[in-house]
Amino acid sequence: MTRIRQLGEILLLTLLVASVALAGGFQLNEHGANAMSQAGAFAARANDGSAMYFNPAGLGFQTTPSIMLGATGIVFNSTFYGPLQANTNQKYEQAKQLFTPVNGYVVYPVFDRMTVGVSVNNQYGLGTEWPSAWPGRFLAVKTDLATWFITPTVAYRIWDQLSVGVGVAYVAGTVKLTRGVDTRGIQTPAPVSSTLDMSGHAMAFSGGLLFKVTPDLSLGVSYRSKAKVDASGTATFSPDYTALGLPQGDVTASITLPATGFAGIAYRLMKNLELEADYQYIGWSSYKTLAFTFAANNSVVSSAKNYSDTYILRIGGEYTMAPWHFRAGYLYDHSPVSDTYSEPMLPDANRNGLNVGLGYDITNHWNVSVAYFFLKFSDRTVQNTAPEISFDGTYHTYANLFGADIEFKF
Amino acid sequence: MKATSVTVAIFALLLAVLVGSCTDKAPGPVAGLGSISVKSYVSIGNSLTAGYQSNGLYESSQIYSYPNLIAKELAASGAVVTFVQPLWSDPGTPIAGTTIASRYEILSLVGPKIGPAGRTAGSPENLLYAAPYNNLGIPGAFIYDFLNARDSNTCYSALGGTKNPLFTSTLRGIGTQFQQMRLLRPDLVTFWLGNNDVLGYATSGGAVPVTSPAVFGALYKTSLDSIRAAVGTSGAIVVANIPDVTSIPFIKTIPSQGLVLTQAQADGLNLATGGVFHFVAGVNGFLAITNGGVKKLTANDYVLLTCPQDSLKSAGWGSLKPIPNQYVLDSAEVAVARTTVAAYNGIIATNAVSHNAVLVDINSLLAQIAASGTTYAGQELTADYVIGGVFSLDGVHPTSKGQGLIANEFIRMMNAKLGTSLPYVDVGSLPGIPAPLSKYQFGGRAVPYYPPDALQALQLQLF
Numbered sequence: 001m002t003r004i005r006q007l008g009e010i011l012l013l014t015l016l017v018a019s020v021a022l023a024g025g026f027q028l029n030e031h032g033a034n035a036m037s038q039a040g041a042f043a044a045r046a047n048d049g050s051a052m053y054f055n056p057a058g059l060g061f062q063t064t065p066s067i068m069l070g071a072t073g074i075v076f077n078s079t080f081y082g083p084l085q086a087n088t089n090q091k092y093e094q095a096k097q098l099f100t101p102v103n104g105y106v107v108y109p110v111f112d113r114m115t116v117g118v119s120v121n122n123q124y125g126l127g128t129e130w131p132s133a134w135p136g137r138f139l140a141v142k143t144d145l146a147t148w149f150i151t152p153t154v155a156y157r158i159w160d161q162l163s164v165g166v167g168v169a170y171v172a173g174t175v176k177l178t179r180g181v182d183t184r185g186i187q188t189p190a191p192v193s194s195t196l197d198m199s200g201h202a203m204a205f206s207g208g209l210l211f212k213v214t215p216d217l218s219l220g221v222s223y224r225s226k227a228k229v230d231a232s233g234t235a236t237f238s239p240d241y242t243a244l245g246l247p248q249g250d251v252t253a254s255i256t257l258p259a260t261g262f263a264g265i266a267y268r269l270m271k272n273l274e275l276e277a278d279y280q281y282i283g284w285s286s287y288k289t290l291a292f293t294f295a296a297n298n299s300v301v302s303s304a305k306n307y308s309d310t311y312i313l314r315i316g317g318e319y320t321m322a323p324w325h326f327r328a329g330y331l332y333d334h335s336p337v338s339d340t341y342s343e344p345m346l347p348d349a350n351r352n353g354l355n356v357g358l359g360y361d362i363t364n365h366w367n368v369s370v371a372y373f374f375l376k377f378s379d380r381t382v383q384n385t386a387p388e389i390s391f392d393g394t395y396h397t398y399a400n401l402f403g404a405d406i407e408f409k410f
Numbered sequence: 411m412k413a414t415s416v417t418v419a420i421f422a423l424l425l426a427v428l429v430g431s432c433t434d435k436a437p438g439p440v441a442g443l444g445s446i447s448v449k450s451y452v453s454i455g456n457s458l459t460a461g462y463q464s465n466g467l468y469e470s471s472q473i474y475s476y477p478n479l480i481a482k483e484l485a486a487s488g489a490v491v492t493f494v495q496p497l498w499s500d501p502g503t504p505i506a507g508t509t510i511a512s513r514y515e516i517l518s519l520v521g522p523k524i525g526p527a528g529r530t531a532g533s534p535e536n537l538l539y540a541a542p543y544n545n546l547g548i549p550g551a552f553i554y555d556f557l558n559a560r561d562s563n564t565c566y567s568a569l570g571g572t573k574n575p576l577f578t579s580t581l582r583g584i585g586t587q588f589q590q591m592r593l594l595r596p597d598l599v600t601f602w603l604g605n606n607d608v609l610g611y612a613t614s615g616g617a618v619p620v621t622s623p624a625v626f627g628a629l630y631k632t633s634l635d636s637i638r639a640a641v642g643t644s645g646a647i648v649v650a651n652i653p654d655v656t657s658i659p660f661i662k663t664i665p666s667q668g669l670v671l672t673q674a675q676a677d678g679l680n681l682a683t684g685g686v687f688h689f690v691a692g693v694n695g696f697l698a699i700t701n702g703g704v705k706k707l708t709a710n711d712y713v714l715l716t717c718p719q720d721s722l723k724s725a726g727w728g729s730l731k732p733i734p735n736q737y738v739l740d741s742a743e744v745a746v747a748r749t750t751v752a753a754y755n756g757i758i759a760t761n762a763v764s765h766n767a768v769l770v771d772i773n774s775l776l777a778q779i780a781a782s783g784t785t786y787a788g789q790e791l792t793a794d795y796v797i798g799g800v801f802s803l804d805g806v807h808p809t810s811k812g813q814g815l816i817a818n819e820f821i822r823m824m825n826a827k828l829g830t831s832l833p834y835v836d837v838g839s840l841p842g843i844p845a846p847l848s849k850y851q852f853g854g855r856a857v858p859y860y861p862p863d864a865l866q867a868l869q870l871q872l873f
Contacts, residue, residue: 088441
């Protein structure tokens with residue numbers, strides 16, 4: 001094989017890496033450019049700090065202290081055609097937005113068979129921004145959700161081939177929702193919009209097992225519990241026509257982030273080539289309703305979400321040609337949202353993702369990874385949405401994700 | 411390296427497939443007229459067609475009349491259509507014999523207080539328009555008027571003693587509604603008459619007689635014969651039927667079971683009335699004068715919105731003083747109104763078929779809204795008085811949003827039967843009833859300041 005041809009293939013592979021996967025619903029799965037570039041198929045190998053997300057047991061096989069820091073840039077494009085209730089295919093585009101989830105991992109082996117670590121990352125996030133005067137303004141205009149997970153983790157190598165890990169996460173979340181207010185039959189001099197600005201925290205735990213069956217075959221399984229975030233904050237109405245009795249002031253809500261689990265199998269095909277396939281389960285059925293309680297008049301505004309439990313299929317691999325690592329992956333993410341409850345606050349659909357990435361070992365201590373991920377939502381035409389939504393149409397969404405991580409091994 | 415080549419090829423292919431599946435063509439329905447052509451659109455009807463709202467006719471209500479909304483969607487679908495209406499400048503038509511505008515406004519959210527605001531009436535804006543108006547809806551028009559009324563002296567209500575000046579200002583001596591329609595050579599006509607033939611009976615508490623179904627049938631058939639002859643076989647005719655009178659807030663807002671008594675009060679009333687009405691502690695029907703004498707109202711009887719509510723609250727109306735007959739529509743009168751509406755709608759349906767006209771079932775639309783409201787894109791519209799969004803402050807005529815719902819029902823049937831693909835009106839962007847709120851906020855408060863429970867007061871708690 002000529003050098004030029006090799007270079008061509010390297011460049012092509014490079015184009016495919018990066019798995020900043022906006023996974024189903026508002027779960028994010030981009031927590032380290034290495035894993036991301038392999039479509040997050042990492043639970044059976046979990047051989048860097050991002051193990052604390054994919055499989056805490058992976059820490060048990062990491063015998064060198066390390067620090068890994070990175071971030072992902074997500075550029076999100078979403079368009080809506082409709083609403084069909086108006087018998088039209090009018091086009092409405094979301095403002096192009098950039099999200100930057102970050103990750104930071106510190107790994108430290110303490111005893112012969114025990115390793116501890118701390119991970120900081122954004123495991124759930126969401127942002128949508130529609131034009132403020134669009135027909136769906138009473139459903140959604142601007143939505144921002146961000147979470148921070150700080151997870152101290154400990155793993156122990158029970159046998160040479162088997163490691164177990166557990167972690168406890170402190171979760172901090174913020175949510176900001178803006179949309180129009182339906183003043184029913186009354187016309188106000190200017191349209192009223194509401195903004196709910198809230199924050200809260202919760203605890204979750206994680207656990208995992210990693211079993212290196214043979215030097216070439218390993219199995220990994222991990223689980224992260226759901227986290228019930230009790231959020232509180234302020235509801236602001238603008239303009240605030242006090243005569244209408246709008247419930248300006250304190251507001252509370254409870255959002256349960258779903259439990260998730262990974263099961264993966266990794267196989268070393270050749271000396272330099274590893275492949276892995278993972279099945280991820282996400283317990284989205286915990287997100288049944290979103291209800292806001294307004295202290296000003298003790299009223300509850302509740303909307304049904306009725307998400308379903310769902311899954312993601314991931315395949316990824318890494319080809320090592322020291323000091324280069326070539327990585328690629330593909331994932332299929334099944335949407336937890338049914339047609340009936342599809343609404344523009346979070347336009348969701350089944351997703352296909354193609355990832356490519358590159359790792360480079362600068363020295364024995366330093367290495368960098370970059371990743372590119374193209375995430376394509378299937379075009380989704382929703383009809384017969386629930387009466388309280390009554391907003392049918394077609395959503396067309398895709399995202400480009402760019403990730404980079406730098407790791408230092410002591 | 412063979413594995414690498416294969417892997418590269420697979421991923422390149424997958425990427426190409428994903429990128430290639432990005433679609434540029436906008437999915438969904440495309441606006442168009444189908445195989446019909448529309449160059450001239452004329453609407454015939456009464457106050458509902460004219461865009462009458464909150465007891466007045468004024469430009470800012472007329473621009474949202476359902477025919478004007480339909481004309482906009484026709485234009486958006488490629489029709490070159492001018493649609494001219496007989497506009498009255500805001501605040502609109504005067505109270506008869508005065509220069510004060512008759513339009514009801516929300517005077518105060520406390521109560522709420524609703525009535526004319528004492529403004530100087532407006533005046534017609536385009537009396538000198540050189541052609542007949544496209545919107546020939548005249549408030550107060552009966553089925554008789556379409557072929558026979560030329561001005562306020564020859565309209566149906568003039569035959570009963572009340573001249574209707576809007577006939578003179580809309581018809582302007584050019585001819586009847588039919589003759590003016592024919593002059594415009596329309597290829598699309600919407601026709602909605604019959605409401606007043608039964609509504610006058612309902613809103614007067616039974617004092618004004620209904621047009622008998624036999625007379626209505628004869629006049630309706632002749633009307634459609636004339637229209638069909640004028641537009642030819644290729645012209646499109648769209649007719650609408652009559653809603654049930656009890657689906658409007660004018661009839662339904664004041665509860666007939668609105669007399670709430672303590673045991674002592676009930677005992678006192680029973681004593682004063684000889685025990686005939688069996689008042690009990692708690693909820694009772696009001697006492698009212700009906701055609702059969704004084705009666706305690708049941709849930710099948712209705713108190714009209716015109717009934718002075720101050721008298722119900724503090725002047726002893728409904729208990730010591732029975733409510734006068736003209737403010738009550740009792741169950742017998744409701745039965746007459748319902749039978750009449752059913753007969754009219756049978757006639758309209760038969761004539762729609764025999765004249766190859768599209769039938770718009772407004773009766774079912776308003777029945778559904780009265781029963782459970784309607785939702786659209788997170789907004790709720792119901793038939794409640796004031797806050798519901800569908801009916802205006804007179805409790806009879808729709809708001810601009812209500813006109814939007816009516817226009818969409820016309821458009822839906824036109825799309826289904828004429829093969830057009832007209833977009834619907836975005837009801838959410840149509841105005842509701844203006845509230846007396848200041849545009850400017852000072853220190854977070856509206857000026858003037860109203861108590862925060864004003865919105866709850868709109869649910870008309872009488873006791």
